[in-house]
Amino acid sequence: MKAVAFDRYGSAEELQYQELSKPIARSNELLVRVRASSINPVDWKIRQGHLQLLTGFNFPKIVGSDISGVVVEVGREVTKFQPGDEVYTFLNPIAGGACAEYAVVPESSAAIKPKNITHAEAAGVPIAGLTALQALRDLGEIQAEKKVLINGASGGVGIFAVQVAKAMNAEVTGVCSAKNRDFVKGLGANLVLDYAEVDFTQQPEKYDIILDAVGTKTFAECEKVLQPEGVYISTLPSFDNLAPMLTSWFLSGKKAKLIVANANPSDLGILRELIESDKVEPIVDRTYSLAEVAAAHVYSETGRAVGKIAIAIDS
Numbered sequence: 001m002k003a004v005a006f007d008r009y010g011s012a013e014e015l016q017y018q019e020l021s022k023p024i025a026r027s028n029e030l031l032v033r034v035r036a037s038s039i040n041p042v043d044w045k046i047r048q049g050h051l052q053l054l055t056g057f058n059f060p061k062i063v064g065s066d067i068s069g070v071v072v073e074v075g076r077e078v079t080k081f082q083p084g085d086e087v088y089t090f091l092n093p094i095a096g097g098a099c100a101e102y103a104v105v106p107e108s109s110a111a112i113k114p115k116n117i118t119h120a121e122a123a124g125v126p127i128a129g130l131t132a133l134q135a136l137r138d139l140g141e142i143q144a145e146k147k148v149l150i151n152g153a154s155g156g157v158g159i160f161a162v163q164v165a166k167a168m169n170a171e172v173t174g175v176c177s178a179k180n181r182d183f184v185k186g187l188g189a190n191l192v193l194d195y196a197e198v199d200f201t202q203q204p205e206k207y208d209i210i211l212d213a214v215g216t217k218t219f220a221e222c223e224k225v226l227q228p229e230g231v232y233i234s235t236l237p238s239f240d241n242l243a244p245m246l247t248s249w250f251l252s253g254k255k256a257k258l259i260v261a262n263a264n265p266s267d268l269g270i271l272r273e274l275i276e277s278d279k280v281e282p283i284v285d286r287t288y289s290l291a292e293v294a295a296a297h298v299y300s301e302t303g304r305a306v307g308k309i310a311i312a313i314d315s
């Protein structure tokens with residue numbers, strides 16, 4: 001099968017479009033003909049070698065996590081899926097494997113893809129959409145009327161966070177650059193702040209939830225603009241937030257939390273319902289072919305993507 005993999009850590013030039021053997025599904029796995037993937041920053045952080053202690057030195061490594069595709073074979077213990085089902089999920093980013101014509105997926109993490117969107121759109125949902133949903137619902141305990149601020153509202157996680165928070169009837173402030181102001185407003189944000197013009201941590205407004213999707217603000221900076229029981233959630237581990245994250249486990253008051261997305265099929269089902277009922281729209285900024293994954297990584301590394309970057313994989 002065709003796949004995009006690297007043989008050593010480094011720049012996007014290490015990514016090779018090559019012929020590799022097709023994976024074999026174990027008894028509890030699905031073999032999926034991948035129709036699309038999407039880029040997440042973790043993909044190029046792994047390729048650059050930032051997570052070598054976890055990813056190791058077993059090469060070649062096929063890049064990518066998010067997938068949307070069609071089941072072609074099922075292991076003998078699989079009961080919930082059959083060949084022909086259209087599924088979406090994300091593979092463990094440490095193992096990768098999504099930027100390929102075929103991938104194996106544990107039955108326990110697969111879910112039926114939303115019917116009203118393309119595979120390229122669906123492949124943008126799993127990591128970014130689950131991060132937004134699980135952060136706001138599980139860590140933030142979001143409720144209607146709560147005041148929520150999304151820092152990085154125009155990025156992959158941000159577009160889902162704004163729309164999921166609005167679907168839950170929260171009052172949403174999105175933070176992005178001036179060029180993305182109308183875009184974020186169009187996602188449903190009640191208020192949009194340009195980070196070059198306004199530092200939200202210096203304003204009088206107080207929030208129940210601050211989701212820092214881009215990791216540019218620490219808990220210490222956000223603390224004064226949190227409500228007394230407010231929650232700061234980051235998508236990135238950082239030394240600055242370590243102490244408040246640890247003490248948040250046992251101290252009451254304002255809390256700092258780290259979200260780590262979980263490929264939970266029932267949450268993928270919730271996202272499917274939100275998408276099929278037009279409450280959430282996956283926005284694809286650019287679409288690349290499988291042979292162009294290196295260019296897609298380079299674009300993601302600019303940090304300027306608006307929504308998701310899709311990889312379309314021809315049948």
Ligand SMILES: NC(=O)c1ccc[n+]([C@@H]2O[C@H](COP(=O)([O-])OP(=O)(O)OC[C@H]3O[C@@H](n4cnc5c(N)ncnc54)[C@H](OP(=O)(O)O)[C@@H]3O)[C@@H](O)[C@H]2O)c1
Nearest residue numbers: 041131152154155156157177213235259260261303304305
């Ligand atoms: N923990 C987890 O499970 C998890 C899951 C997903 C992602 N993540 C991490 O979360 C981060 C964001 O992921 P992503 O997929 O959303 O990234 P992304 O799509 O690459 O984010 C790009 C967006 O970031 C915005 N941005 C850049 N600088 C900003 C700033 N100073 N203030 C506000 N917005 C800014 C850009 O908007 P402008 O061009 O308008 O500046 C752009 O729209 C990554 O570091 C990723 O590794 C973690």
